[in-house]
Amino acid sequence: MSHRTEKSFWEPREIQALLHTQVLGRNLFVFNRIGSTNEFLKRLARRGAEEGTTIVADEQSAGRGRLGRRWHSPPAKGLWFSFLLRPQLETEKVGLVSLAIAAVIADTLCQACHLDGTVKWPNDVLISGKKVCGILCETQVSPAGVESIVAGVGVNVNQRYDDFASEWRAHATSLLLASGNMWDRRTLFVKLMEAFDQSLFKNLPDKLPVLMDKWCNCCPALGQTITVIPAPLAPQSHGDENVTGIFAGIGESGELMLRMPAGDLRFFAAGEITLST
Ligand code: BTN
Numbered sequence: 001m002s003h004r005t006e007k008s009f010w011e012p013r014e015i016q017a018l019l020h021t022q023v024l025g026r027n028l029f030v031f032n033r034i035g036s037t038n039e040f041l042k043r044l045a046r047r048g049a050e051e052g053t054t055i056v057a058d059e060q061s062a063g064r065g066r067l068g069r070r071w072h073s074p075p076a077k078g079l080w081f082s083f084l085l086r087p088q089l090e091t092e093k094v095g096l097v098s099l100a101i102a103a104v105i106a107d108t109l110c111q112a113c114h115l116d117g118t119v120k121w122p123n124d125v126l127i128s129g130k131k132v133c134g135i136l137c138e139t140q141v142s143p144a145g146v147e148s149i150v151a152g153v154g155v156n157v158n159q160r161y162d163d164f165a166s167e168w169r170a171h172a173t174s175l176l177l178a179s180g181n182m183w184d185r186r187t188l189f190v191k192l193m194e195a196f197d198q199s200l201f202k203n204l205p206d207k208l209p210v211l212m213d214k215w216c217n218c219c220p221a222l223g224q225t226i227t228v229i230p231a232p233l234a235p236q237s238h239g240d241e242n243v244t245g246i247f248a249g250i251g252e253s254g255e256l257m258l259r260m261p262a263g264d265l266r267f268f269a270a271g272e273i274t275l276s277t
Helices: 012-018 037-046 095-113 175-179 185-200 204-217
Strands: 002-004 028-034 054-060 078-085 117-120 124-127 130-142 145-156 225-230 243-250 256-259 265-268 271-275
Touching: 012 028, 012 185, 028 037, 037 054, 037 078, 037 130, 037 145, 078 185, 095 117, 095 124, 095 130, 095 145, 095 175, 095 185, 095 204, 117 130, 130 175, 145 185, 185 204, 204 243, 225 256, 243 265
Parallel strands: 002 028, 028 054
Antiparallel strands: 054 078, 078 145, 117 124, 124 130, 130 145, 225 243, 225 271, 243 256, 256 265
């Protein structure tokens, strides 16, 4: 099924004709402008939308980032989309999904754009140490387990330096800035959709170990001294103080494992990290 808002920037049926996917994008909504693709898809998910339903927008007026932040989503510059997963997954494993998505994106940027994408815990994709992509996964659970995961992906594609807000310029990049070339957003969208379709659907729990290996292989901070800035009120946040130690690995639920100077391990479920020099 395809859905198009009046004169949309992409024709959904054209996209669907290009997609070699089994699950993802069979039900595709294209918007010129929307508040947030995640918000829209969460509403559809609550009404029983099928797995693989995808929303893509040229512009978001209220794009959302992690930790209650805003995600700047100007028209014609990036890829702003959300897709729906309904995996048979234990609730405790949900935190692994956004890491898996980041690993797939880093891999796709490498294959499709020949750019060296790396991942940063919990779910950023970077090029040359600057953020090119963010992921916001929002989960609905019931006593029976995971009902749905709305996976929102924002990729900075054709922004120039001045297109980023001044406070972001030091930390953000785009595929254009990283490569010197403009990129066709539709081609990239199709490649990402195909990569997600292969990696994340049809028995996700069996696929997660390989995806986590992939994540670890493209995480330069692993084994390095880092500082964790725990998210306020996050479980296991140890009173919210910044903590420095060695990034020892990823736990079974996607938590960051930090080896403390005394040798003990601490686990962090949410927050940010910085590499200590
Ligand atoms: C982050 O790094 O803070 C996560 C950013 C996620 C942005 C994407 S853009 C598409 C989807 N819709 C939203 O409102 N947010 C996500």
